[in-house]
Amino acid sequence: MKNYIRIILLLVVVSITSFASASAPNPVGAVGGSKKEFNAADHAIHHALDAHEIHVADGFVIPLPIILWTDNGLVTFMSSEFGHGDHNPPVERNGMSFVMSHEKIYQLNPGEHHLATDAEHHPTNAKKITMDFSITKNVFAMFIVAGLLLFVFVRSARKYKGGKPVAPSGIAKWTEPGVVFVQDIAKENIEGEKYKRFTPYLLTLFFFIFFGNLLGLIPFISNPNMTGSISVTLLLAAITFVIQMMNSKKTYWLHILDPLGDTLPWYGKLPLYLILIPIEIAGIFIKPVALLIRLFANITAGHIIVVSLISIIFVNESLAWAGLAVPMTLFISVLELLVAFLQAYIFTMLAAMYIGSAVESAHH
Numbered sequence: 001m002k003n004y005i006r007i008i009l010l011l012v013v014v015s016i017t018s019f020a021s022a023s024a025p026n027p028v029g030a031v032g033g034s035k036k037e038f039n040a041a042d043h044a045i046h047h048a049l050d051a052h053e054i055h056v057a058d059g060f061v062i063p064l065p066i067i068l069w070t071d072n073g074l075v076t077f078m079s080s081e082f083g084h085g086d087h088n089p090p091v092e093r094n095g096m097s098f099v100m101s102h103e104k105i106y107q108l109n110p111g112e113h114h115l116a117t118d119a120e121h122h123p124t125n126a127k128k129i130t131m132d133f134s135i136t137k138n139v140f141a142m143f144i145v146a147g148l149l150l151f152v153f154v155r156s157a158r159k160y161k162g163g164k165p166v167a168p169s170g171i172a173k174w175t176e177p178g179v180v181f182v183q184d185i186a187k188e189n190i191e192g193e194k195y196k197r198f199t200p201y202l203l204t205l206f207f208f209i210f211f212g213n214l215l216g217l218i219p220f221i222s223n224p225n226m227t228g229s230i231s232v233t234l235l236l237a238a239i240t241f242v243i244q245m246m247n248s249k250k251t252y253w254l255h256i257l258d259p260l261g262d263t264l265p266w267y268g269k270l271p272l273y274l275i276l277i278p279i280e281i282a283g284i285f286i287k288p289v290a291l292l293i294r295l296f297a298n299i300t301a302g303h304i305i306v307v308s309l310i311s312i313i314f315v316n317e318s319l320a321w322a323g324l325a326v327p328m329t330l331f332i333s334v335l336e337l338l339v340a341f342l343q344a345y346i347f348t349m350l351a352a353m354y355i356g357s358a359v360e361s362a363h364h
Helices: 002-023 040-048 136-160 172-189 192-214 228-248 248-256 266-315 320-357
Strands: 053-057 062-063 063-070 074-076 091-093 094-103 104-108 126-130
Touching: 053 136, 062 074, 063 094, 063 104, 074 091, 074 266, 091 104, 136 172, 136 192, 136 228, 172 192, 172 320, 192 228, 228 320, 248 266, 266 320
Parallel strands: none
Antiparallel strands: 053 062, 063 074, 091 094, 094 104, 104 126
16 A cells, blocks of 8 residues: 555656646746746636647647638648747638637638737637637547546456456456445435436446546646536536436426425415425526536636646746745645545536436335
């Protein structure tokens, strides 16, 4: 066990060192003889957002495919063609000109060569691409997570071929406790044998979030904030909501539309129902919203805190501040390992509770 702890700590220290290099801004220096002030808040928020490239380190950027559907058909090219800076020439394709500003792609009006914006930074001579199928950093991370899930669980399933009970070995020693753990969550929150129907979804949900959270701690691929993306958490919450609604029973709707049951006569319940029923109906939609916001906020906050701590060095323009920033970042990074598991567990447990409440029988 001690060896495992040493290996984990060593990996975390190496990750922090690489992360500091990868997330470091351009040196505070002269651009035309003027000194540019480093803005830690902007840098931290920018790091937590999605991007069209993987920034490994200064001078080492992995471009990702840009895939657009326009009025003139499909347009594809690599994100490296946009260059870096506000005055790069636009990318010309199919008689159209494309520029990127703040990770958003715009199509310039005919005859325009540079993006013009108003006081609120809204484009005045271009339109935003509405059908953008580009592979961003978070989409790339999802492909990695999907590949890891397939690799890990296909390998694990082979250990149980034939249906005979066997002692777990190899990679199955790591996956079986996780599978049993999620299965227990399903058993505790979904009555009877109904849990078996929903356990595959809960397993997928837990490991997708868990692997995505861990992937976001790796600096070598620019710390993708996949599970801290509102679009990803929205989709996970929406799928859970749809499963809950599609499998809801009469008892579930009676709890919402007739929460007091036969405890009072109808004339006594009517004034209370004018208050209770709107609250109960609102609760149907508040639950998935709480799911998506909780995961999004916790994971994004972790990314911003780590970048902010590293930024102390650049704000003060002194390497001596690394003596404070690196130990604090080490502590937060170790804590983020716990958060990665905890957020996957909480999301899965609440999803199981919501589904369980929808499928429970009347006697419950």
